[in-house]
Amino acid sequence: MKTRILFSVRTFFSLFILFLAGCGGGDEGAGMQSKEDSGSEKKGMIGVSVLTLGNPFFSVIAENITSEAAKHGYEVIVVDGDRDVQKQANQIDDFLTKGVSAIILNPCDRISIGAAVKKANAAGVPVFTCDLKCVAEGAEVVSHVGSDNLQGGKLAGDAMVDALGETGGKVLVIHFPQANSCQLRVQGFKEVINAHNRGREVGKIEVVAELDGGGVRDEGYKVAEDTMQAHPDLAGIFAINDPSALGARAALEKAGKQDQVKIVAFDGQPEGKQAIKEGKIFADPVQFPDQIGKKTVELIISYFSGEDVPSEVLIPTALYTQADGLNDPELE
Known part of the structure; x- marks a missing residue:
């Protein structure tokens, strides 16, 4: 089942200011963690491995996953796959050792990551993908959120x-x-x-x-x-x-x-x-990476609540031209 959500360029001009946040690579064990709301009980952990934090697009996805999950009481561990599928597979192993409640991936390789996803499947940990898909045979992904x-x-x-x-x-x-x-x-x-x-x-x-x-x-x-x-x-x-x-x-x-x-x-x-x-x-x-991150967390929360979730949610892109740039208040 596929769901499409429509957005316009101008509606989301302000959202892209998030890209201006600093970003950079990280060691395999390094990442950023969310802090649950003061006084709220932590419900679990979500492990996130992105293709590369060196690309602001993936940093924005990770930031929005982290902030949205914190609203629901979940701690988030974000690590940088660094475009290395073996490194990402090791990160998934680490997530399983830490007992995460769910895993979110931007796969470094759409097929080669399959073996690591199958390990998560065997451990009973649900896997979600965002922006980048896993299409490996036999690897089970609950839902994918990405651009159309x-x-x-x-x-x-x-x-x-x-x-x-x-x-x-x-x-x-x-x-x-x-x-x-x-x-x-x-x-x-x-x-x-x-x-x-x-x-x-x-x-x-x-x-x-x-x-x-x-x-x-x-x-x-x-x-x-x-x-x-x-x-x-x-x-x-x-x-x-x-x-x-x-x-x-x-x-x-x-x-x-x-x-x-x-x-x-x-x-x-x-x-x-x-x-x-x-x-x-x-x-x-x-693309609208903030929405990709938020929607992925929404699906995880719905899944934990026992609701049926779509196998795929696609967010259409919108063409940005020089005319848009000349009228963009966020640009110099």
Whole structure:
């Protein structure tokens, strides 16, 4: 069963100020813990392992999980998976040793994390995922909360068509294929591009490379640089998140091709929005990580209460363009 919740860009401008909170990586055992309300009885612990706290998007999810769970009397332990599936598997083992009531994951790998999830299943500890799915066979996840990434990918495709106009051209996709969410983004993007190309003799958009940028700035820079060398007439880049897009933008500026190549990204982080306002990125389908975190906790509380919960809740994205950036009170 799927549930979709509609939001608009402007309704959530103020929510993204949360991104400005500091973030950073952490050791496997390090993390942040919630404090239950003074005088309230602690009901249990929730263990949270995120893909990386080095990305503000996941920090916002973790912060909202922590604050929402505290309202219900649950302590939260947040740890950084650091994009390392074995490290994340060890963190799940640690959660089980500590006797957590539930586990929330942003899987570092949508398939390889399956064995660790099965351990939690065997221990009777419910597992929930948010933003990133676990799709390993036999691994049981109670519910998943995330963006409607297929819909967001289609918005990104529409934006690329608008950016390149009737000329079309060659496009690089900067991927992170380990994440199911990114698979869906790229799928939606390609569906729109293929529909645009159908029946055209001229003005086609050709995806000439689809490379793993790791979801981080440094690798986004490298794959953009490599692709420009192989395809000096590159016209567009679709990056699956803002960090990889900003890395690609730096590579374009170094090569003097910032006016030649249009970038469409994904996320709507403050730095990405600022780049859109300044014309450095063409557009972003934006996500709402605060809502993802809160909704995940709501489902856990409902599950503990014996209620039926949906297997998936999808929150649609909304396209953020330069016009939105110029009217965004949260930007400089």
